[in-house]
Amino acid sequence: MTDISSPNRVFDVTSDAARARVRKRYRAEARFRAYGIAAIGFAALFLVALITDVVYRAAPAFTTSWLSIEVPATPSDIDPKGDGSVESIASGNFDAPVRARLAELLPGANDRVARRQLNALISSSGTEGFRDQILRDRDLVGKTVNTRVLLSDDADLFVKGQATDVVERAGAGQLTPSGTEGTITLSGAPPLRVSGFASADPSTLVRISGGWVKITGQQDGVLTGDVMMPLRDTAAADWKLVTFETSEGSRRLGDREVVWLQTLTEQGVIERSFNWRFFTNGDSREAELAGILGALSGSLFTMMITLVLCLPTGVAAAIYLQEFAPKNKWTDLIEVNINNLAAVPSIIFGLLGLAVFLNFFGLPRSTPLVGGLVLALLVLPTIIIASRAALAAVPPSIREGALGVGASHQQAIFHHVLPLAMPGILTGTIIGMAHALGETAPLLLIGMVAFIVDVPSGPTDAATALPVQIYLWSDLPEAAFAAKTAAAIIVLLLFLFIMNGLAIFLRRRFERRW
Amino acid sequence: MAWIYFLVVAVFAVLGFYAGRSRAHAFRENGHNLHSLPGYHGYFVILAIIVPMLVLFAIWSTAETRLLETQALHSLPAAFQPTDDLSRATRLREIHNVASGQTFGEVPPEVRSVGEAFAHNLTLSHWAKLVLGMAFGAFGYLWATRRLSPHFRARNTVERAVKLILLACSIVAVLTTVGIVFSVLFETFRFFARVPWWEFLFGFQWSPQTAIRADQVGSSGAFGAVPLFVGTTLIMVIAMCVAGPIGLFSAIYMAEYASPRVRSIAKPVLEVLAGVPTVVFGFFAALTVAPLIRSAGEALGLDVASESALAAGLVMGVMIIPFVSSLSDDVINAVPQSLRDGSYGMGATKSETIKKVVLPAALPGIVSAFMLAISRAVGETMIVVMAAGLSANLTFNPLEAVTTVTVQIKTLLTGDQEFDSAKTLSAFALGFVLFFFTLAMNFVALQVVRRYREQYD
Numbered sequence: 001m002t003d004i005s006s007p008n009r010v011f012d013v014t015s016d017a018a019r020a021r022v023r024k025r026y027r028a029e030a031r032f033r034a035y036g037i038a039a040i041g042f043a044a045l046f047l048v049a050l051i052t053d054v055v056y057r058a059a060p061a062f063t064t065s066w067l068s069i070e071v072p073a074t075p076s077d078i079d080p081k082g083d084g085s086v087e088s089i090a091s092g093n094f095d096a097p098v099r100a101r102l103a104e105l106l107p108g109a110n111d112r113v114a115r116r117q118l119n120a121l122i123s124s125s126g127t128e129g130f131r132d133q134i135l136r137d138r139d140l141v142g143k144t145v146n147t148r149v150l151l152s153d154d155a156d157l158f159v160k161g162q163a164t165d166v167v168e169r170a171g172a173g174q175l176t177p178s179g180t181e182g183t184i185t186l187s188g189a190p191p192l193r194v195s196g197f198a199s200a201d202p203s204t205l206v207r208i209s210g211g212w213v214k215i216t217g218q219q220d221g222v223l224t225g226d227v228m229m230p231l232r233d234t235a236a237a238d239w240k241l242v243t244f245e246t247s248e249g250s251r252r253l254g255d256r257e258v259v260w261l262q263t264l265t266e267q268g269v270i271e272r273s274f275n276w277r278f279f280t281n282g283d284s285r286e287a288e289l290a291g292i293l294g295a296l297s298g299s300l301f302t303m304m305i306t307l308v309l310c311l312p313t314g315v316a317a318a319i320y321l322q323e324f325a326p327k328n329k330w331t332d333l334i335e336v337n338i339n340n341l342a343a344v345p346s347i348i349f350g351l352l353g354l355a356v357f358l359n360f361f362g363l364p365r366s367t368p369l370v371g372g373l374v375l376a377l378l379v380l381p382t383i384i385i386a387s388r389a390a391l392a393a394v395p396p397s398i399r400e401g402a403l404g405v406g407a408s409h410q411q412a413i414f415h416h417v418l419p420l421a422m423p424g425i426l427t428g429t430i431i432g433m434a435h436a437l438g439e440t441a442p443l444l445l446i447g448m449v450a451f452i453v454d455v456p457s458g459p460t461d462a463a464t465a466l467p468v469q470i471y472l473w474s475d476l477p478e479a480a481f482a483a484k485t486a487a488a489i490i491v492l493l494l495f496l497f498i499m500n501g502l503a504i505f506l507r508r509r510f511e512r513r514w
Numbered sequence: 515m516a517w518i519y520f521l522v523v524a525v526f527a528v529l530g531f532y533a534g535r536s537r538a539h540a541f542r543e544n545g546h547n548l549h550s551l552p553g554y555h556g557y558f559v560i561l562a563i564i565v566p567m568l569v570l571f572a573i574w575s576t577a578e579t580r581l582l583e584t585q586a587l588h589s590l591p592a593a594f595q596p597t598d599d600l601s602r603a604t605r606l607r608e609i610h611n612v613a614s615g616q617t618f619g620e621v622p623p624e625v626r627s628v629g630e631a632f633a634h635n636l637t638l639s640h641w642a643k644l645v646l647g648m649a650f651g652a653f654g655y656l657w658a659t660r661r662l663s664p665h666f667r668a669r670n671t672v673e674r675a676v677k678l679i680l681l682a683c684s685i686v687a688v689l690t691t692v693g694i695v696f697s698v699l700f701e702t703f704r705f706f707a708r709v710p711w712w713e714f715l716f717g718f719q720w721s722p723q724t725a726i727r728a729d730q731v732g733s734s735g736a737f738g739a740v741p742l743f744v745g746t747t748l749i750m751v752i753a754m755c756v757a758g759p760i761g762l763f764s765a766i767y768m769a770e771y772a773s774p775r776v777r778s779i780a781k782p783v784l785e786v787l788a789g790v791p792t793v794v795f796g797f798f799a800a801l802t803v804a805p806l807i808r809s810a811g812e813a814l815g816l817d818v819a820s821e822s823a824l825a826a827g828l829v830m831g832v833m834i835i836p837f838v839s840s841l842s843d844d845v846i847n848a849v850p851q852s853l854r855d856g857s858y859g860m861g862a863t864k865s866e867t868i869k870k871v872v873l874p875a876a877l878p879g880i881v882s883a884f885m886l887a888i889s890r891a892v893g894e895t896m897i898v899v900m901a902a903g904l905s906a907n908l909t910f911n912p913l914e915a916v917t918t919v920t921v922q923i924k925t926l927l928t929g930d931q932e933f934d935s936a937k938t939l940s941a942f943a944l945g946f947v948l949f950f951f952t953l954a955m956n957f958v959a960l961q962v963v964r965r966y967r968e969q970y971d
Binding site: 026028029031032033040042043044047053054312313314316317319321324325337339340343345346347351352354355356360361362377381384408409410434437438439440441444445447449468470471474482486489492493496 | 680684685688694698700767771784789800802864892894927
């Protein structure tokens with residue numbers, strides 16, 4: 001062949017320069033490979049960080065805190081008509097006895113402001129359990145009943161350790177209080193090493209003689225402070241220094257409420273249990289009452305409509321394009337169209353739903369019916385593409401065999417090819433449905449973002465969907481709703497996980513290689 | 515009511531099927547040779563029953579509310595006649611509220627009586643629809659059964675009808691596109707009748723709050739969309755800076771280096787990442803990544819907005835990684851092995867082969883993957899809604915808050931809206947730009963692959 005060796009350029013592969021070049025090339029090789037590993041590692045790391053973050057944030061939402069106390073079922077409050085009838089008890093005031101009992105447990109809340117703060121520890125629907133208990137057994141009227149009262153979301157967060165850390169240290173020597181209530185001085189104290197007493201600093205409190213004093217200043221061994229819980233007496237006594245690490249200005253609970261909750265915790269009347277309410281309630285403005293049942297059933301109805309519409313349509317379209325369509329311009333147009341639709345941003349489908357289904361056809365706003373219609377159009381291209389692939393994977397011998405024994409073209413397809421392609425079609429459908437379940441943007445535009453308390457009972461009731469509920473809750477400022485959001489995300493991810501698992505199972509179980 | 519109608523349709527269909535089939539069986543027992551199997555006679559009867567019933571339902575349902583509403587408005591006394599679109603909508607809402615039995619506040623007795631009449635007429639219309647539908651069904655049944663005979667080519671007729679149904683289903687996709695184009699285009703033209711298109715496309719000021727009443731002060735409304743385009747571009751560029759290299763390198767690693775074991779772990783990771791709903795990414799971006807970037811920026815002495823473009827862009831980039839990697843993976847795998855073998859034979863290392871041979875060969879496909887990823891990034895809504903802001907700043911600084919086209923569409927169209935204002939219509943104009951852009955990107959991506967792809971086999 002041709003002689004291309006050039007006599008005046010000799011490569012000496014053993015020379016230092018050549019060795020260095022080879023080393024450099026190998027280093028470049030290793031570097032390049034490391035980039036690849038780093039890229040995949042980054043993606044994996046991000047996924048782990050995302051899931052850990054969500055699970056960590058969601059954990060508080062799955063438990064709820066109760067006040068487990070003995071409450072006298074005072075007839076004058078809970079049985080206003082005095083006849084012990086169901087109607088009378090149902091209209092009774094169950095908050096009053098619970099509040100009275102709470103004031104007994106936490107003495108010192110005498111003025112109006114303090115009373116209101118105290119009542120705010122209990123959820124607005126916290127005494128429903130008490131009412132149900134009395135309604136179940138009406139003989140309990142007039143007796144003292146052991147009942148459970150739901151705490152408000154802020155109190156709940158403190159119980160879970162999310163509001164502030166409470167650090168307690170023994171104080172040196174003894175202090176002498178000047179009084180038991182109001183603003184008092186505590187004399188005989190060594191100087192406190194604290195950053196300050198403003199509301200932006202950690203709160204400093206002194207526990208002495210069974211009461212709590214919030215320190216507001218110190219001078220020459222005398223501490224000045226406000227009594228949060230009254231002291232027993234003014235005798236000199238041992239004391240403890242307590243700090244609430246999060247400053248009062250940056251938490252929703254005041255120092256006084258924290259003192260109360262700390263006291264209740266020490267009295268052992270606060271208990272925690274699994275938050276069933278989260279799965280049985282609709283949405284609510286109160287974080288401790290809000291649940292995802294409304295959003296879940298909204299999603300369920302939406303998915304039902306989507307499935308009913310897009311599965312038959314998608315499969316029929318796939319059959320036509322794959323098996324019957326003549327090869328001409330129109331068929332090309334349809335195919336290009338489907339591929340393009342698959343890449344159209346989902347929010348555009350929302351615009352379509354708004355302009356066509358709501359404004360032109362006048363279908364009701366905010367309903368799963370319209371949501372299902374829009375999502376059906378959204379996932380239709382996915383299902384058509386997957387179904388076509390599944391149909392194309394069935395070997396021609398099956399079709400030809402059927403035609404050979406005298407079946408018509410349609411009989412060959414519907415009796416022989418379609419059943420064999422069904423697992424592939426179902427896999428594609430499930431993946432498309434999983435996509436639809438997580439889709440949010442188009443639903444926002446057709447009004448499924450309304451605040452809806454009632455759990456929808458049909459596809460024409462106003463409803464919201466699970467991803468939309470996540471969006472709505474994530475917008476709320478309360479810390480308790482952030483936990484709810486994360487918990488709702490976990491439920492959503494769980495559903496997606498199940499659906500994708502089902503798709504993989506179907507693929508593994510029924511996939512055939514010809 | 516709709517459920518009752520469909521139930522009736524289903525019952526009629528089942529009865530019709532058995533009637534048709536038993537007739538065919540009767541032919542056979544009388545010693546005739548049938549052209550088609552008895553089942554096809556049954557299917558023929560089903561089609562003859564349900565097609566007219568469903569067509570009637572579709573037409574009647576679309577028309578009835580509209581006609582009855584017009585009729586109800588006309589029957590209002592002169593004092594309550596609506597004067598413009600806004601009062602028309604208010605009256606209609608009142609009538610509907612009365613009809614559904616839920617009235618909020620005071621409703622004038624005249625309107626109340628019209629509302630009650632409306633409810634009455636609606637019920638009447640539902641029943642008329644049902645009765646007429648049943649008549650249609652019965653007529654279809656009679657017509658079909660009279661055509662049945664031993665020589666009737668039931669299979670051919672049914673198959674022709676089935677084929678038409680299949681065709682109709684595949685046309686749904688085309689209709690969707692037509693629906694999108696027309697709904698968006700129509701509203702966009704109405705918008706451009708109020709705001710000139712050059713002002714929309716080239717204006718630098720975006721504040722869509724228009725005055726509802728003429729005497730209202732303050733908001734005059736400015737519809738210059740350039741800040742939105744810049745914001746969208748900024749976030750898209752950040753996202754592509756993340757997704758481009760990482761997606762491409764993971765694709766290269768998976769296609770060229772990874773052992774089957776590594777592949778069996780890495781591929782599901784990317785698939786799971788692709789399956790995470792965007793609202794979850796948005797939550798993560800807003801509550802975790804944005805504060806992280808903010809505190810990191812503060813540590814470096816930078817002033818970072820709490821809803822910075824960087825946070826939204828970074829998370830969006832991660833969202834697109836699987837998209838880039840799976841498309842690039844396919845293209846890289848499609849490069850014939852012989853090219854690689856040739857390169858190895860010349861003494862090139864693996865990375866040199868990839869850089870100098872495989873990637874150039876796969877370039878058209880990779881470019882098209884990037885373009886599809888860009889169109890995905892531009893159209894993504896939830897991440898930017900939750901993590902990017904609403905303020906239309908004209909800036910290229912990734913640490914500031916920007917807003918995007920999709921955020922504005924969402925903001926303009928949720929909550930209270932009157933359908934005729936320039937504010938609402940501008941959302942459709944933005945949607946039109948977005949739709950057109952993604953369409954163009956898809957088209958270009960397709961052309962790139964078509965023009966520059968090398969045929970190796």
